[in-house]
Amino acid sequence: MAVTIYDVARVAKVGIGTVSRAINNSPQIRPETKKIVLHAIKELGYTPHAIAQGLARKKTGILAAIMPFYTGHFYHELLRGIMKTLSKYEYDLILYYVDRLEVKNNFLNRTLQERRCDGVLTFSMEISDEYAEKFSKSKVPLLIVDRAHDKIDCIQVKNEEGAFAATKHLIELGHKNIAMISGHKESAPSRERYRGYERAMQESGLTVTPDLFISADALDNPDLLQQNDGFNEHVGESAMKRLLQMDRKGITAIFAGSDILAIGAMKAIREAGLSIPKDYSIIGFDDIELASYLSLTTMQQPMYEIGCMAVERIMEKFEDKESPVRQVQLSPTLVERQTTAPL
Amino acid sequence: MAVTIYDVARVAKVGIGTVSRAINNSPQIRPETKKIVLHAIKELGYTPHAIAQGLARKKTGILAAIMPFYTGHFYHELLRGIMKTLSKYEYDLILYYVDRLEVKNNFLNRTLQERRCDGVLTFSMEISDEYAEKFSKSKVPLLIVDRAHDKIDCIQVKNEEGAFAATKHLIELGHKNIAMISGHKESAPSRERYRGYERAMQESGLTVTPDLFISADALDNPDLLQQNDGFNEHVGESAMKRLLQMDRKGITAIFAGSDILAIGAMKAIREAGLSIPKDYSIIGFDDIELASYLSLTTMQQPMYEIGCMAVERIMEKFEDKESPVRQVQLSPTLVERQTTAPL
């Protein structure tokens, strides 16, 4: 059997309470006594039993992260920021990967009920009012990243602003017939980015006609929608193919709703024997790792920072459970690479 | 206060033992009784407290994964396999990201001592004899992925065989002056892959002269070695630059010890105004996600499968703690893309 606090107490000739105080550097212990206890601990090679501590303290030292599965691109940097910050607080991370949306709520329920973790981070997932309510009532803080809900803390990028800047960038390069390729229209980021695109066009006196805009749901291929709200390479490719076929306006630039869409579109363009940025300028959104390798101009989301901020914020909520809801919005920044050029 | 097993017992008018039996579908309970208990559970919205269960059962339902930080490429598919298989066993995953090698042993110690997890997976990390010993003695199963130790279970790819096949592929395309770019020589995969390269060359009557081989440590730049045992883009790029400068043999093909090295090398080649595969054929190792986007020919490691197998195996060890050490080796397979061509 492993060595317990009782063994330490016996060896140090003190009570178990004193051992506990020595470990948790409580002020209620004489320095000499503490030294004796610490010595005994070292001698026995004692380490507190994390589970037992968790039970007694009613807190686990664990944060849960629920993230979608299908795309690694987006989450690596985010995870880095999270882990880095978490280690500062001596917290561990349990990772829940969501492969089908149906399981999302299972995980939310589990984190609420099993009390295995002290708080929850979700990523790129809509939270229903029902769950928002449940979490508000519970003692488990929830923070959602890359989505919003007015009753819950969240951190996300300003999608509309970013899309506006991306489109503006194309316009400033002289492009007038600018198409947009988008993920599923039902997803909030899709809608917000569309609004930014539309606003930029309108402010420059350009009109957005239906044939300039293709979203994942217009492709009549339910399979393509499945993955990641339509933010996937196949959608980008199919949408671009359609643009290539149908275009009567002389489109010269494309704003893709995400890098992965842009990458799919680039594939279609190249397969059609056309070149980038000579025939088409294209700009993405996210700045995933692939983007730099493929020299894609894009709007960068500061993911590492978002990861850090998410953890900092949830730690704050551990301290102050009553802290009012806070919604943080960060501005994406333009990263110019080789896929955009003057008309 | 949350609802406990005592509340359920009271409502169902049974003892707490009976409630426990109902939850854990023990055979020692009458079906009718069970139904009553289950009904009470539903009525109260009771969920067992995972931490308390952990303490009582002396098992946590958590697996720890310790993985290096700096490279996302390699681990996403692995994680997918792990999570998929884990969910089958109703286990959760705690993720420890290692950013500096010094912290590696901290994590190993913690997993051993805090008893927060039932087993440990490590990735691409050498395990010292000291820790191998500690884990063997302890009740915490350890399985190492992508590295080997003769006293510990492990799963890895046949590096030598893969490197042999890669080199052979280049030879069969007619290349004779084939260089190799490698990670840090101290790392086991580097050495094994070198052996495969050397053997393939020798068996074809080609000689490996020192100027055909550049490893990360030859670059006299300690910074480059830091990251990932020298398996990083900068090393690939620097090594290739040097090959381009120094080459007197007329090198026509390069075997890179990993995809990320290959990608760095490709960058250097293109920056020198040369083209692939016209001037140089290049083959990598791993088949990370980037490889397909960059059309890199490479040796594929079945990472998803490795992730699944790792979990299956460690679950076996939970059942049978005395199960003898098992070392699994998988063969990588050639994926031909556009970076290799006949001489």
Next chain:
DNA sequence: TTCCCCAACGGAAAGGCTTCCAACCGTTTC
């Protein structure tokens, strides 16, 4: 009818910690 056996059940104990309360003792205060 009596006895035995076994399935089903109740609840104490155990798991290892934190925390709270009571006790203790050396000081300080009146």
Next chain:
DNA sequence: GAAACGGTTGGAAGCCTTTCCGTTGGGGAA
């Protein structure tokens, strides 16, 4: 000199479950 006080300390209670052991009661065997 007695009383009040405050810094330390010991250890019981509590956190919530599982498990083990003793009990109960009904059915079958003698």
